[in-house]
Amino acid sequence: MPILTPDALDPVALLAEVAALGLGGTALFVGSVRRSAEDGPVAAIEYTAYDAMVDAEAGRILAESALRWPETRVALRHRVGRVEAGQASVVAVAASPHRAEAFAACRYVIEEVKKRLPVWKKEIYENGSAEWRANDGSRAAAATPAPRAP
Amino acid sequence: MPILTPDALDPVALLAEVAALGLGGTALFVGSVRRSAEDGPVAAIEYTAYDAMVDAEAGRILAESALRWPETRVALRHRVGRVEAGQASVVAVAASPHRAEAFAACRYVIEEVKKRLPVWKKEIYENGSAEWRANDGSRAAAATPAPRAP
């Protein structure tokens, strides 16, 4: 399955993707678009990705997880395009015979995604302005100013 | 919501229960009935609970989580009665502004549940025999022998 999708994320479908009868513990992480930011109420986030590299880098992250926790199955999905406040932007899941490993693998995947997956977000505020955001919360270059009143 | 239910667990309903616009990170754990055990293929688990104490003890566990991670919302659901192999027996969820706290609170709740929640399981094997099981995997007292062939 490709990692990126323009459609609503479905945690249950991702749980089913890793489910197996021997895997009694499954950890799942859902990241959602937050409403509040320093620059005012967020209406949505517009996600842009380096598509081909997302699949390659996610493949490396999932393979690293499989090396560390060989009995644990992991899966990942990330939105591209506009995601409204409150909606899920990323889901990672890990199913394991051991719950400690399910948590560890799920955590590993989401932490690496936040550091390495070539995806960028532009916060779109309720007043119509927009701004690129880094994951450390800092403003990134090339702000888009609010449209002027007509 | 009561913690115990005889019905199939619904992770999406539990995610919705803790969702809020300021909570960008949600961790969820699903425990499922494993098929394999030392005593042969498991067809199902029959869960028995001390009902009134389950609500009281779960209330304490969730309150402890709220004390440790005040910004994090948690919820828990556990099956009672017969649960078929592969089906979910427990779901814990934690939504937080910070993903580290979502993982920590979710983990705390499931670990405390495994230690403290007054619930017991009888593994039902495909040959029709059944056996009480402790969470450390040991056999508990009062085995139910396999029914004799007619």
Added chain:
Amino acid sequence: MHLPLDAPAPGGSLTVRCRLLAQYEEIVGQGEVTLELPRPSTVLDAVRFLRARVPNGSLLPERPLVAVNLAHALHATLLNDGDELALLPPIAGG
């Protein structure tokens, strides 16, 4: 099943509802027993009293996991009249 005091209690008596859960209910053949105990009695006193009197009582552990009034308790906990004591097999939820 009601288990009465077996001797007059100079300090008075107290009545405790005792729940037997899961495999303990199967061992004894019932899930609830009422105990009449001399005052003061601890949880461990109640467990000893019960083990000596119920069917298959000796198959129950001498020091089981216990709860009083829906909370985990210690064997040394003093019981009060009207308390709900419970004998809990090793926890196995999740």
Added chain:
Amino acid sequence: MHLPLDAPAPGGSLTVRCRLLAQYEEIVGQGEVTLELPRPSTVLDAVRFLRARVPNGSLLPERPLVAVNLAHALHATLLNDGDELALLPPIAGG
């Protein structure tokens, strides 16, 4: 946009496709540029070449995050003919 060699290269040349992502695409006004570089050239050589020649190039960082052939790379990485270089703004997924 194609940026040719600006002087004859005694060691020969190599052609690299350079992707500009997210805000870097907005800054430059295009998402892809082809660079013709003297051999050998590192990633950092390519970034310098690009910054000096594309519109608003000086607004790009001197030492941006980079990928070569869909994997994160170092500035010292040597480029090969046909490589896909990418300039990545600070990662902001999740």
